[in-house]
Amino acid sequence: MAVVDGSIAAAAGTLAVVIPVKEAADKSAIGLRQVRLRLFGDGRRTFTFSGTIDFTMEKTVNTLAEFESEATRFADLLTRNQEGATLVTLRGELGVGKTAFTKAVARSLGVEEIVNSPTFVLEKIYLLGGPTAKFKRLIHIDAYRLEKGGDLAPLGFDRLMQDAENLILLEWPEKVADVLPVPTMKISLTVQDDDSRIISYG
């Protein structure tokens, strides 16, 4: 259970929770979407509820080296799902760094071969070795050329999603949004005028 101090606002069935940056930036927050909150009211009454909250954490990096080390940090903190594959989606315009991020994750998980954009082969599967490996396979999918979600089926996507030993990184999730399960982590990349990147986790 994560106990979070924050401010809370509720209106018409919606609930917004603001998590202080120091909380969101720590290990317990990354990849954790299920949080039980205990809310303290006026000091005499305690309100409690549990539920799922979505939060976004943003980081700005200035250089490719910083970008890669942030991807490495992400890979280190990533934990596998109990059931089913761990699915990470990467959104962002052409050339923003989705493949570069994937490459850095792959390297940090021990992939030695060169990870290239799978744009033309759509999907690449890398075997991850070692008895302590968190995942057995890293699957890199680039959905840019897919026209609809149904085009994922020939890649064996449903079967790959069933295996908790798989880590799937998928570029251009918006192309297959109609069939995509809820990702474990949604990453959005934005490039700014000075070439820095905003990495947002949600």
Ligand SMILES: Nc1ncnc2c1ncn2[C@@H]1O[C@H](COP(=O)(O)OP(=O)(O)OP(=O)(O)O)[C@@H](O)[C@H]1O
């Ligand atoms: N954070 C960064 N800072 C500077 N250059 C970067 C950064 N990320 C990627 N690049 C460079 O931009 C180029 C394109 O990156 P990449 O192939 O990762 O983009 P992409 O988002 O996967 O694009 P696409 O949508 O075409 O698949 C590469 O040459 C890469 O080195």
Ligand SMILES: [Mg+2]
């Ligand atoms: Mg790419």
